[in-house]
Every structure is written in structure tokens, then in C-alpha cells.
Amino acid sequence: MSAAVIPTPLQTAKAVFKGYLPRVLQARGWVLAGLPLVPVGIIMLVAIVMKAQGERVPPGLAVEVFHKALAQYFLPIMALVAAPAGIREDIEQRTIPLMLARPATVWALPFGKGLLWYGWGVLWLAFACLGLVAIGGSFEALPRMVGSLASAYWAELAFMTLLGLVFKRGSLWGALYLFVWDRAIWILPGNLQRLTFAHYVENISGTKSSVVNASHMLAQTQVVTPTLVAALVLFLAGCVFWALAGWRLQATPIGLAGADSEG
Amino acid sequence: MPIYAPTLPPRENLDRGSHPIAVLMRFDFGRVMKAKLGIFFGFLFLLILLIQLGSLYLRYLSNTSVAFSGMKDFASQILTQGPEYQADHLGQAVLIPMWFQVALIGGGLVARDTLHRIRPLIYAHPVRPQDYLLAKGGLAALLPFAIQLPFVLIPWAMSLMVAGKNGPIWTTLPLHLIPAALMIAILAGSVTLGASAMAGSPRAGFGWVLGIVLGTFALGGILAGLLKAKAFLAISPVALATAWPQLLCGMKDPFLDWVPTVIGTVAHVSLWIFVAAQRTKPSEAVL
Amino acid sequence: MISLNRASLRYGQILGLSPTTFELPAGGGITGLLGPNGAGKSSLIQLLSGLLPCSSGDVRVLGEEPYRNPAILARIGLVPEGDRFPSGLKGRGWLRMMGELSGLEGPALEAAIEKALGIVGMETRAHLRFNQMSKGMRQRIRLAQALLHDPELLILDEPFNGLDPEARILLMEMLRKLADGGVKIIVSSHILGEIAQLTDRILLLFRGRLLAEGNVAEIRELLDRHPVELRLSAEDARAVARWAVDQGELVGLRLEEGSAILAVRNPRTFLPRMQEAVVAGKLPLTALDPLDLNLDAVFQYLTKDHA
Numbered sequence: 001m002s003a004a005v006i007p008t009p010l011q012t013a014k015a016v017f018k019g020y021l022p023r024v025l026q027a028r029g030w031v032l033a034g035l036p037l038v039p040v041g042i043i044m045l046v047a048i049v050m051k052a053q054g055e056r057v058p059p060g061l062a063v064e065v066f067h068k069a070l071a072q073y074f075l076p077i078m079a080l081v082a083a084p085a086g087i088r089e090d091i092e093q094r095t096i097p098l099m100l101a102r103p104a105t106v107w108a109l110p111f112g113k114g115l116l117w118y119g120w121g122v123l124w125l126a127f128a129c130l131g132l133v134a135i136g137g138s139f140e141a142l143p144r145m146v147g148s149l150a151s152a153y154w155a156e157l158a159f160m161t162l163l164g165l166v167f168k169r170g171s172l173w174g175a176l177y178l179f180v181w182d183r184a185i186w187i188l189p190g191n192l193q194r195l196t197f198a199h200y201v202e203n204i205s206g207t208k209s210s211v212v213n214a215s216h217m218l219a220q221t222q223v224v225t226p227t228l229v230a231a232l233v234l235f236l237a238g239c240v241f242w243a244l245a246g247w248r249l250q251a252t253p254i255g256l257a258g259a260d261s262e263g
Numbered sequence: 264m265p266i267y268a269p270t271l272p273p274r275e276n277l278d279r280g281s282h283p284i285a286v287l288m289r290f291d292f293g294r295v296m297k298a299k300l301g302i303f304f305g306f307l308f309l310l311i312l313l314i315q316l317g318s319l320y321l322r323y324l325s326n327t328s329v330a331f332s333g334m335k336d337f338a339s340q341i342l343t344q345g346p347e348y349q350a351d352h353l354g355q356a357v358l359i360p361m362w363f364q365v366a367l368i369g370g371g372l373v374a375r376d377t378l379h380r381i382r383p384l385i386y387a388h389p390v391r392p393q394d395y396l397l398a399k400g401g402l403a404a405l406l407p408f409a410i411q412l413p414f415v416l417i418p419w420a421m422s423l424m425v426a427g428k429n430g431p432i433w434t435t436l437p438l439h440l441i442p443a444a445l446m447i448a449i450l451a452g453s454v455t456l457g458a459s460a461m462a463g464s465p466r467a468g469f470g471w472v473l474g475i476v477l478g479t480f481a482l483g484g485i486l487a488g489l490l491k492a493k494a495f496l497a498i499s500p501v502a503l504a505t506a507w508p509q510l511l512c513g514m515k516d517p518f519l520d521w522v523p524t525v526i527g528t529v530a531h532v533s534l535w536i537f538v539a540a541q542r543t544k545p546s547e548a549v550l
Numbered sequence: 551m552i553s554l555n556r557a558s559l560r561y562g563q564i565l566g567l568s569p570t571t572f573e574l575p576a577g578g579g580i581t582g583l584l585g586p587n588g589a590g591k592s593s594l595i596q597l598l599s600g601l602l603p604c605s606s607g608d609v610r611v612l613g614e615e616p617y618r619n620p621a622i623l624a625r626i627g628l629v630p631e632g633d634r635f636p637s638g639l640k641g642r643g644w645l646r647m648m649g650e651l652s653g654l655e656g657p658a659l660e661a662a663i664e665k666a667l668g669i670v671g672m673e674t675r676a677h678l679r680f681n682q683m684s685k686g687m688r689q690r691i692r693l694a695q696a697l698l699h700d701p702e703l704l705i706l707d708e709p710f711n712g713l714d715p716e717a718r719i720l721l722m723e724m725l726r727k728l729a730d731g732g733v734k735i736i737v738s739s740h741i742l743g744e745i746a747q748l749t750d751r752i753l754l755l756f757r758g759r760l761l762a763e764g765n766v767a768e769i770r771e772l773l774d775r776h777p778v779e780l781r782l783s784a785e786d787a788r789a790v791a792r793w794a795v796d797q798g799e800l801v802g803l804r805l806e807e808g809s810a811i812l813a814v815r816n817p818r819t820f821l822p823r824m825q826e827a828v829v830a831g832k833l834p835l836t837a838l839d840p841l842d843l844n845l846d847a848v849f850q851y852l853t854k855d856h857a
């Protein structure tokens with residue numbers, strides 16, 4: 001018999017990350033890659049055709065695509081698609097007992113698998129931002145655009161993972177938060193705006209979504225959070241969500257037939 | 264000793280009992296009913312319906328009550344009028360929660376069978392792929408239709424009861440909005456069917472539906488703005504669903520015109536039914 | 551090594567395992583968990599393997615509570631029931647992840663993978679994706695993952711389900727070898743023959759209760775009020791029947807062509823006497839066939855009594 005070895009949390013996360021690495025090169029991985037790339041690619045194509053025909057591409061197009069397509073829709077959709085491919089997938093496919101029966105650190109499992117989908121998603125978000133530069137976005141703004149999407153994706157993916165582990169209908173509550181509450185930022189007064197992901201995306205990217213317009217009857221003045229603080233808030237929020245997701249998995253007894261929290 | 268050719272037993276009478284489509288639909292319907300989704304969405308839809316009925320009553324009062332006569336002009340400014348008001352009974356307020364609910368339920372219809380490898384068992388019975396598809400698609404369309412129906416019939420009936428033919432709601436409203444509800448239901452049903460067929464689990468199915476619905480809306484909006492052509496919004500099922508009641512109520516400036524709406528709807532319905540048919544072929548059903 | 555003290559397991563309102571008490575001593579050997587579907591075998595396995603905490607009572611494996619206890623889990627290998635694997639992964643890659651989750655790294659991990667694959671005979675086919683493997687191959691990979699970290703206790707839930715006869719024999723041989731090597735093995739099954747062939751110790755479960763514990767013969771001894779049926783074949787079956795009646799141990803007698811079926815109250819005293827009679831030439835037997843001195847009969851008696 002070999003001496004019992006207990007992997008550290010880092011080793012656990014690393015093992016899951018490496019073990020599931022081939023999954024990103026399969027169907028769901030390419031869907032995730034396509035989510036930010038396809039809209040930007042289509043807009044790029046249209047912009048190229050317009051230029052070829054001598055038409056002027058609107059100057060604010062990149063910012064509009066960044067906010068109205070990437071940040072408001074495709075980023076949350078990516079979180080919605082990637083979160084069920086995380087540890088939730090092992091619960092649904094009933095493969096998690098094999099991991100839970102090992103001496104690994106249980107709370108590190110959601111993070112390890114989530115990190116894989118996070119890294120893969122950020123890679124394609126960065127490419128999508130490069131595409132925005134190609135349609136007239138400023139190159140100087142590129143780090144802030146990538147940074148804002150990467151930070152928001154970090155927090156949103158962790159948020160969706162946590163909801164998936166806590167609630168039977170976690171995807172629904174997450175979707176309502178990201179697509180209803182977050183979209184309502186322009187009518188939210190004062191500090192309530194700070195409870196949206198969109199607020200931090202706008203403050204890190206340094207640009208505003210044109211949705212917020214004083215001519216709207218219900219529009220509210222948008223509060224400002226310094227860029228670095230906004231990035232820090234999203235990073236910490238993500239860390240807290242990952243930690244809570246880990247705690248939830250650790251505290252939920254999951255047998256061979258699944259768990260109560262399963263949808 | 265004679266050798267007899269093998270004979271087959273007489274063909275079994277397969278006409279006994281319900282049709283497979285009815286059996287599958289009944290099973291899924293029972294599961295949906297047990298899912299306890301009704302509480303949240305039921306409350307939400309009830310709230311929207313009450314607001315609609317309140318608005319209806321306000322219009323009635325502003326038209327008939329002396330005490331409210333001073334508010335008539337103000338009410339006409341803040342409340343939508345004419346065909347726009349009629350079409351609003353199936354407006355965004357109803358359709359957005361409807362998309363969420365059909366995503367949640369429809370997204371799991373086929374995906375659940377995929378996750379638990381149920382389809383091989385279903386096809387082991389006298390169920391043809393088209394039966395399976397019709398049963399799933401039928402339920403996926405029935406649900407949004409059932410959600411929309413009260414928003415057409417209840418305000419219409421209330422208007423008739425309180426004000427007769429001169430009420431704020433057209434007496435012919437069901438003739439305009441029930442076909443619209445049907446088109447929306449077919450559209451929503453086929454999108455959720457196709458999305459669910461592509462997913463490996465109900466949660467992923469929910470993600471796929473929302474991804475398709477919201478992603479195309481965002482893209483359509485940007486393309487329409489960039490190319491200054493509203494017709495590009497027709498790539499979005501959300502936009503198509505919004506346009507149908509407006510078109511059928513004869514709104515002057517609908518979200519989309521007839522041609523893109525019809526083409527977009529036909530394209531979406533064909534595409535997603537094709538996707539679902541490909542993904543639910545018996546050859547795909549491996550144990 | 552394993553002790554349960556009034557340990558029970560509930561799934562909400564459903565009782566998976568009634569308060570159960572037993573002990574299994576340290577050392578190698580195979581213990582069979584036997585019982586029909588829904589008897590509580592998987593519940594017991596989930597308690598022992600640390601997947602679920604007990605609802606009441608106390609479970610000790612290798613001296614400690616196993617639930618979420620890495621120190622104990624590092625010494626246990628679990629082969630769960632079912633044919634579930636993460637989609638899209640290959641056998642060897644998945645084993646590597648499982649090994650790393652057991653704290654193995656570098657050359658030690660690679661050596662452990664090769665060793666485990668060697669034991670299950672999958673060295674040349676572990677590069678395949680799970681959906682390219684046969685059910686038997688996947689079962690072997692499942693066994694390999696449990697062997698990676700050299701566990702002291704190996705728990706297998708219905709490992710023979712879906713395996714062809716040859717694969718079953720190979721798996722049984724594998725398990726016997728492991729047991730001979732000092733690994734304590736717990737195997738569950740509802741197929742009585744499998745357990746009878748494999749185990750030297752049985753825990754008999756029925757409707758969430760532990761009915762009996764011991765080897766087949768010991769359990770049979772518990773059944774005083776159930777006589778053993780023996781078929782004694784002889785050219786003169788009547789003479790055999792006459793001799794048996796004279797012994798005063800019979801509770802039943804039936805004559806068939808060329809044989810007498812005896813229902814004997816106490817085989818422990820009856821059988822030696824019969825042996826002596828045969829040796830002395832008083833009993834012209836050609837064959838002796840114990841009709842119900844097997845696990846099926848024991849199982850039927852016990853479950854009938856407790857149903």
C-alpha cells in the first residue's frame with residue numbers, strides 16, 4: 001500500500017483544469033468561441049463591404065458593438081453556456097461521485113473546472129475586441145475593453161456557477177439577473193447601479209452604452225467608479241462567488257443518484 | 264419430411280390506445296406540470312394581466328366618467344391608442360417573460376431525453392421520428408400559445424362586459440391577435456425545439472434558447488442601425504414575435520414590415536425544425 | 551477496519567438504510583453485499599465510501615468517519631455502479647486526472663496508471679474515448695481508477711452488471727488476486743451466484759435492513775426452522791427412504807424415480823451419520839445433491855421471513 005497522499009487545493013484545481021482541457025476543443029468549446037467572434041465577424045464583414053462601396057462606417061460603431069452586442073448580450077450568454085459545462089455538468093452526468101470519493105479538496109473542484117472555461121472564453125473575447133479595433137475602435141482602448149470583458153466574464157461565470165449549485169433553477173435566476181436587472185442600469189438610482197455588472201464594464205472600459213440617455217423619462221444619472229476599483233470589485237466578486245460555489249459543493253452531500261439541488 | 268418456409272406472426276394491431284404523439288405529449292405535459300414553474304411565472308403573468316386590466320379600466324373611465332373627463336387629454340398622451348394599444352396586449356411586457364418561460368421549459372424538452380439517453384428507448388416502441396418531433400414541437404408551441412391566450416381573451420371579454428361594443432378594445436380583437444399568438448407560438452416552439460435538440464442537458468438547452476433569442480436580437484439591432492434597414496431585425500425571433508401582433512392589428516409603423524416578418528418566420532421555423540429533425544434521427548439515438 | 555454503529559441513511563422521507571450495526575475486521579479478503587434491488591446495498595456503499603454522511607449513528611472506515619475526510623478517502627477505492635463517464639474524454643487522460651485528484655504526480659502517477667491498466671488489461675486501449683469503448687472496457691477503466699492509488703479498501707457496486715461471462719470471470723480473478731495481495735474488497739451484487747463464487751463473507755441486506763452476516767454455511771445455521779432439502783439418488787430409493795426415516799431427523803420425504811428427496815431438520819448431525827452408513831455399505835447411494843444448501847435458498851428463506 002502506498003502512503004496516503006492528499007492533494008492541495010491548487011493541485012485539485014490544476015488536475016481538473018488539465019483533465020477537462022480536451023473539452024474546450026469540442027462542440028461546446030467552439031460554440032463558446034463563436035459567441036463573441038460571430039457577431040463581431042459579421043459586423044466586420046458588413047463594415048468592409050460598406051467601405052468597399054465608399055460608404056462611411058459610423059465612428060462610434062466599435063463602442064456600440066462592444067456595449068450593445070458583446071457586453072450586454074454575448075458575454076452573459078457565454079456565462080450562461082459555460083457555467084453548465086463546469087462542475088454542474090459532472091453533477092448532471094452523475095460523474096461527480098468519482099471525484100468526491102477521492103481525497104481531493106472538494107471546494108476547489110468548481111473553480112478548477114470553471115477556470116478552464118474562463119480562460120478559453122477570455123481568449124476569444126480578446127480576439128473579438130481585436131475585431132472591434134478593426135471596425136474603427138481605438139487601439140489605445142483595447143486593453144480597457146479586454147480588461148472590462150475579462151473582469152465581467154470572471155464575475156459572471158462565477159455567479160452563474162454559484163447559482164447553478166445553489167438553486168434548482170439557477171440558470172433562470174441568473175438569466176433574469178443578467179438580462180433584466182443588469183439591463184435596467186439606466187433607470188436604477190445611485191448606488192443600486194453598483195449592483196449591476198454593466199456598471200463596472202462601463203467604468204473599466206471607459207465608455208458608456210448609448211442606452212443611457214437623459215432624454216429618456218426614467219433615465220438616472222450614472223454614478224462613477226474609478227477604473228481600478230471597478231476591476232477590483234469584479235475580481236473580488238468573482239472570488240467570493242467561486243468560494244461560495246466551492247462551499248456549496250463541499251456542504252452538499254451528493255450520492256450516486258445525484259443531489260437534491262439537481263435540476 | 265416436408266420443410267416449411269418460415270412464416271411471420273400476424274401483424275399486431277397497432278391502432279390500439281392513444282397515438283404516440285398524444286402519449287409523448289401527455290407525458291411531457293405531466294412533467295411540466297410537476298415542475299412547479301407555475302408559481303413564479305404565474306404570479307408574473309397575473310401581475311401583467313392585472314396591469315393590462317387596470318389600464319383598460321382607466322381608458323374606460325376617461326372616456327365615460329365626468330370626474331375623469333379632465334384627465335382625458337392627459338390619458339390619451341401617456342397611454343397608447345388605436346391599433347398600437349390593441350397590439351400591445353401581446354406586447355413586450357407579455358412576450359419577454361414568455362420567452363424566458365419557453366426557454367426554461369422548451370429548452371429541456373429534447374435535451375432531457377439526450378442527457379438521460381431516453382430516445383433509444385422511445386424509438387424501440389412504434390414511435391416514428393416525426394411523431395417524436397411533432398409531440399415535442401407541439402408541446403413547445405402549445406405552451407406559448409396557452410400563455411398568450413388569456414392576454415387576448417380576458418381584456419377583450421372585460422371590455423365587452425363593461426362597455427359593450429363601444430369599449431376600448433375592438434370587438435374583433437381575437438380575430439387579430441389569436442392568429443398572431445399562433446404565429447408567435449409556432450415560432451417560439453420551433454426555436455426552442457431546435458435549441459433543445461442541440462443541447463446536451465436541460466440547462467444547456469435553456470442557454471441555447473436564450474443565446475439564440477437574445478444574441479440574434481443584439482446582432483439584428485446593430486445591423487439594422489448600421490445598414491439603416493429595419494428588415495435586418497428579422498433575424499431575431501424576438502423582433503418577429505413583436506411584429507406579428509402589430510402587423511395583424513394594422514399598426515402604421517410596425518416593428519417590422521410584412522415581407523421580412525413572413526420571410527424571417529418561415530426561415531426560423533424551417534431552420535430549427537430541420538436542426539431538430541437532424542439531431543433526433545434514430546441513428547443519433549445510441550444507448 | 552469497518553464499523554457501523556446504528557448507522558442509517560435517509561433520502562428525504564425515504565429510508566435507504568435502517569440503523570445498522572456490524573463490524574468487518576482488518577486484513578484482506580472479499581465481503582459480499584447481497585440483496586435484491588432496493589435492499590440498501592448502494593446506500594451502505596455510499597456511507598462506506600464517504601459519498602454521503604449517515605443520517606444517524608456512526609460509520610467508521612479505517613478508524614475514522616469517511617465523509618469528506620481526505621485522509622480516509624486516500625485509502626479507499628470506489629467503483630460505482632452505472633456506465634457514466636465524462637463525455638469527450640479519453641481513458642488515459644481521465645485516469646491521469648483521477649490519479650492527480652488522489653495526490654499522485656509525475657513519474658509516480660504515470661507508473662500508477664500503467665500498473666492499474668496492466669491489472670485490468672487495458673494498456674493498449676486506454677487511448678480511446680469513452681464512447682469508443684465497449685461496456686466491458688469502460689468497466690475495466692472504472693476499476694483501474696479505483697486501483698490507481700493502491701487503496702487498502704476497494705468498494706465495488708454491482709461490478710458485474712452488463713459484463714459478458716468471460717469478462718465476469720476475469721474480473722473475479724482480478725478481485726481474488728487483489729484480495730490475496732491484502733486489499734480488503736467489498737462487492738455488492740443482487741446476483742447470488744456471483745457472490746457465492748467470489749466471497750468468503752456475506753452481508754445480506756433486504757429492504758434497508760441487514761438481515762444476516764457470515765458465510766453461506768453460517769447463515770444457513772441461523773435458519774433452524776428451515777429444513778435442508780437433499781436429493782439422495784439410488785437404484786433402490788425406497789431403501790434409502792426407509793433408512794432416513796429411521797434416523798428420526800426428517801420433517802419431509804418425497805419419492806421420485808430413482809431418488810428420495812429428504813427434508814432434514816439438522817444436517818450437521820444427519821450428514822455424518824449418512825456418510826458412515828454409506829461407508830458401511832448400508833446405504834446404496836449413487837449421488838447426493840443438496841437442493842437448497844446454496845445462497846438462493848438462504849436468501850429466499852430470509853427474505854420470506856422478513857417480507
